[in-house]
Amino acid sequence: MPVDVRLPTILRPLAGGQAQVKANGGTIGQVFEDLVKQFPGLADRLTTEDGALHKFVNVYVNDDDVRYLDKLDTKVGDDDVVSILPAVAGG
16 A cells, blocks of 8 residues: 655655655555655665665654664555655754
């Protein structure tokens, strides 16, 4: 079953301007794979070359940060909402 994925403004042009898309997968990694199939421009924005979660991207399943769960192996279900947010830094 597809899950809802919310995209930040900076990634929307790579997804046809959409703020929210549907993606299939049982884990965050599988959802990302499906997103890249649909929108190839997202490939280097979500994960690193070695397949790890990019450090400048925060990913949440509902309100839970996947970095504190199982990262790309975090499970997702039918009613879950995945939110992708750019990391914010500053001084």
